[in-house]
Amino acid sequence: MGTGQHRARHEVGLKQVVSRCAVEEVARWLERVDPPRSEVATPALSVVSLIAWHLRVGGGWRALPPDMPPWRTVYGWFSRWLDLGLFDRLLCDVACLRRRAAGRRRAPRLGIIDTQSVKCLPVRGPRGFDAGKKVLGRKRVALVDAEGNWLAVAVVPASVQKRDVLPALDVGKAEWPSLREVLLDGAFTAERCQEWANLHGMRHHVVVRGEGQKGFVVIARRWVIERSSGWLTHRGGLLRDRAGRLDVATGRLACVAVLSGVEALLNPRPARYAPS
Numbered sequence: 373m374g375t376g377q378h379r380a381r382h383e384v385g386l387k388q389v390v391s392r393c394a395v396e397e398v399a400r401w402l403e404r405v406d407p408p409r410s411e412v413a414t415p416a417l418s419v420v421s422l423i424a425w426h427l428r429v430g431g432g433w434r435a436l437p438p439d440m441p442p443w444r445t446v447y448g449w450f451s452r453w454l455d456l457g458l459f460d461r462l463l464c465d466v467a468c469l470r471r472r473a474a475g476r477r478r479a480p481r482l483g484i485i486d487t488q489s490v491k492c493l494p495v496r497g498p499r500g501f502d503a504g505k506k507v508l509g510r511k512r513v514a515l516v517d518a519e520g521n522w523l524a525v526a527v528v529p530a531s532v533q534k535r536d537v538l539p540a541l542d543v544g545k546a547e548w549p550s551l552r553e554v555l556l557d558g559a560f561t562a563e564r565c566q567e568w569a570n571l572h573g574m575r576h577h578v579v580v581r582g583e584g585q586k587g588f589v590v591i592a593r594r595w596v597i598e599r600s601s602g603w604l605t606h607r608g609g610l611l612r613d614r615a616g617r618l619d620v621a622t623g624r625l626a627c628v629a630v631l632s633g634v635e636a637l638l639n640p641r642p643a644r645y646a647p648s
Contacts, residue, residue, distance in 0.1 A: 386639070394634040395420050398462065405458060414441045419449045427628055430608040450627075454619065459626040460524075464547050466633035467521040473637060479550035480517035483574070486557065486597040487537055488512045488604075489530045490613050497616040500531025510613045512601075512625060513537045515544060518593065520600040522629035523548055527613070527621040534559035538568040545572050555579055555593050603632055 396417060403416040418441055426436060426446075436443045453459060468478040489502040492509030501508045507530055515524040524544020528537055538560070545551070553575040556565065561578055569576035579591050604610045607628050615621035 390635050390639040393638050394631050395424050397634050414445050419446050422446045427607050427609040454623040459623050462630045463626050470521045481552045482518045483551045483554045484516050484597045488601045493614040495616045498529045500529035502530035513540050516597050516600050520596045525625040527618045535562040
């Protein structure tokens with residue numbers, strides 16, 4: 373049952389303030405790492421605000437408000453930061469900060485991997501049909517820690533089988549050499565999945581429901597990544613994949629993970645059990 377502290381955390385006015393402050397923090401970090409080359413360049417705060425608006429509301433880049441900087445300018449900065457790998461770097465930094473805020477070590481030792489198939493708008497670019505989920509679109513691959521913090525993301529066509537999506541996380545996993553064990557569901561029992569885990573120095577642990585269990589069953593630590601994937605539904609721009617390139621689709625996911633992580637740092641959840 374939610375307490376008054378929980379309800380106050382989700383007040384409309386407070387959430388808007390937290391979102392605005394998160395955008396300012398991300399813009400300040402990006403401007404410090406990649407400073408503008410001209411005094412007349414568009415401020416990073418305006419660009420990040422429009423990117424956050426685009427991911428929250430949805431629609432194409434051309435649908436950005438006309439009284440704001442041109443959509444080509446916004447997309448140009450987004451592409452530049454994506455090519456420089458700044459979103460991936462921010463994703464790692466935010467995960468470390470959230471772990472420290474939760475009283476954990478900066479470097480995680482347990483990772484959880486899962487996929488999410490989403491429909492794709494009729495845009496150019498690779499896509500596929502997921503026969504299991506009956507979805508024509510793309511498959512999002514996520515690596516999170518025990519707290520559900522995003523560690524790495526990737527996007528592949530939905531036709532790629534689960535047992536074949538792990539190489540898409542090679543670059544993201546390289547940022548976390550401390551991982552020693554990875555939890556996966558029953559679709560990752562293939563030998564190639566065990567070889568991938570061994571290649572990265574991790575124990576391959578598959579968790580499945582018990583024998584005789586039917587219907588919805590909470591599987592140990594699997595609900596963590598399901599919750600992290602559910603957080604994406606708060607952003608209307610991610611309900612369907614609308615990017616023409618897989619790297620842009622991955623960058624959009626990483627940007628949302630960064631913004632939501634900074635918001636969680638600014639507006640943390642209250643303690644589950646308050647001291648009496």
